[in-house]
Amino acid sequence: MSAILSQSSEILQKQLLHIRGDFANALWRNFALISLFGVPLSCLRALNTGWLPLYNLHIAVGLVFVGGVWLLPKLTTALKGGLLILLFWLIGLPGAMHFGFASPGIWWLVLSCVVSHLLFRPLVTVLLAVTASLSLFGLALGFIYGYLNVPFSVRSYMTDPIAWATYLTVNFIAFVVVFRTVVSHSAALQAYAQHQFRQWVEDLPLGIVVLNKLGQPFYRNKTAQQWFGAEPPQLNLLLGQQACPLDDSQLPEQRALSGERVQMDNLQLQQGHDARLLQAWGRPGYNPDGALSFGIAVYEDITARKKLEQVKDQFVSTVSHELRTPLTSIHGALKLVLGNALGEPPEKIRAMLEIAELNSQHLIRLINDLLDIQKIEAGELAFDLSRFQLGPWLRTAVQQLSGYAISHQVSFELAEPDCSCWVNADSNRLMQVMGNLLSNAAKFSPAGAVVQIRLQCLENGCRIAIADQGPGIADNFKERIFQPFSQSDTSDRRQFGGTGLGLSISKALVEKHGGTLWFESIAGQGCTFYVDLPAAEPPKTADLASH
Secondary structure: OHHHHHHHHHHHHHHHHHHHHHHHHHHHHHHHHHHHHHHHHHHHHHHHHOOOHHHHHHHHHHHHHHHHHHHOOOOOHHHHHHHHHHHHHHHHHHHHHHHHHHOOHHHHHHHHHHHHHHHOOHHHHHHHHHHHHHHHHHHHHHHHOOOOOOOOOHHHHHOOHHHHHHHHHHHHHHHHHHHHHHHHHHHHHHHHHHHHHHHHHHOOOEEEEEEEOOOOEEEEOHHHHHHHOOOOHHHOEEEOOOOEEOOHHHOHHHHHHOOOOEEEEEEEEEEOOEEEEEEEEEEEEEOOOOOEEEEEEEEEEOHHHHHHHHHHHHHHHHHHHHHHHHHHHHHHHHHHHHOOOOOOOOHHHHHHHHHHHHHHHHHHHHHHHHHHHHHHHHOOOOOOOEEEEHHHHHHHHHHHOHHHHHHOOOEEEEOOOOOOOEEEEOHHHHHHHHHHHHHHHHHHOOOOOEEEEEEEEOOOEEEEEEEOOOOOOOHHHHHHOOOOOOOOOHHHHHHHOOOOOHHHHHHHHHHHOOOEEEEEEOOOOOEEEEEEEEOOOOOOHHHHHHO
C-alpha cells in the first residue's frame, strides 16, 4: 500500500511541477514582450513629465530582463520565479518611494506575493507579504512626516496621455498576472482532486466501471482492470449457478444506462481455472440538467464470504440432521409413554412428560425450519406441483389447523368463497404457509378473538386473506418482518415463543409458486396477511370425471 501511495504522490508532484513551470514560463515570456513596449513608453512619459533617476532604474531593469529572457531561456522554474519577484520589487518599491500611493508600484508588491503563493512554499509567501506590508507602512510614515516627497507636480503627471498609457499598461500586466495565477491555481486544485480521487477510488478493493451515454468505456479503476483486463467484462462474466455467459445488455453498467438501479448477487468471473464470485450494483448517472449521461457499476469480490456461508450452511445442515434423528426418537418415545403404552403414568410424571413432549415438538419444528431455510437459500427445496381447487383445499387446511385456535382460545372463521379458483401448487408447502400464518394470527390475537379467513378471486389469480385482532405491526418493524429470526422485540419471543423463521420461509415458499406474500397493518388495530397466487386453468370435464 505504501508503494502505491508513493507512486500516487510522485504523479501529483509531477503534475504540480508542470503547472508551476507553465505558469512561470508564461509570465517570463509575457513580461519580456511587455517590456519591449513598456520601456519605450516609460521613456516617453519621462520626457513629458520630467526625467528622474527612477526612470534610469526602470529602463535598466527592463533591458536586463529582456536580455536575460533571450540569453537564458532554460532557467529552472524556481529561478524564474525568484527573478520575477525581484523584478516586481525593483519596479514597485522605488516607484512607491517617489509617488506614494499614487504610484502603481504598490501593484507590483502585491503581485509579487501572488506569484510567490503559486511557485513557492507558504512560508516564503508569508515572509514576502510581511515584508511588503512593513515597506508600505514605512513609506506611509515617510510621506506623513516629510521624509519623502513627490519630486514634481502630480498635475503634470495626471494630464499626460503617455502617463495614462503607462498606468493602463501596468494594470493590464497586473490583470494578466492575476488571471494566470487563478488559472494555474485552479489547475493545481484539480491535480489535488485527481490525487485524492486516485487514493479514494483507484486503489479500492472494488471494481468500478463507467460507461458514457453512448455505451462506450469511460473509466475503470485498477481493480476492474485487473479483473476484466482490456476486454469487455461480458467475455469473462458468467451468471448464476448454471454459469451462463452474460450478454452485453445484461451487464449492470449497461442496464444502468437505461435508468435501472441494479443489484446482481450471483456473478462468476472466470480467470483461467479459477472462478471469482462477484456481487454487482449498477446505478444511472445524471448531468446537472437531469439528463442520463453515464452508467456506473461497482463489482465486489464475495468469494471469501460465499465460502464462509457455505461452511456455515454445511454446519447448520449437518447439526440439524444429526439432531433431528434422536429428537424424533425422543418425541416418539414420549408420545408412546403419554399414550399409556407402558401403563398409566402418575399424574406428576405425566405433567413432566407433557412438558418434555411439547418442547421436543418445538425443537423438531425449529430444526425443520432451519433445514428449510438452508434448502431455500441453496435452491434445493423440492416441490410436488399439482392442480387443485383452492376453496375446498382451504376449508380442509383450516380444519386441520384448528388446533392452533383451540390452544390460544380463539376461533377461525372461513368465509365462503364467491368463486371457483384453481391453482398449480404443492399442497403440502402451501399447508406449511397456512400453518405459519394461522399460528401467528392465533397467538397474537387476544383470547376470545376471531381470526377471519377469506378467499378472493382476482383477475389473474387468487388471494387468501388472514385477518387477526392482535396488536398489529409497529412501523419500525415492517421493513424487516420477513427477514430470518425477526421478531418485533424480545418481549414477543418471551411471551409468544417462536424463532422468527416462519414468515421468512412462508414468503420464500409463496414466491417459489410465482406468488407474493404481503400484509397491511395499523399498530393497535390488527394485521391482515395476503397470499396472492397465480391462477391455473381448470381441468376439462373429462379430467374431472376421471378424478
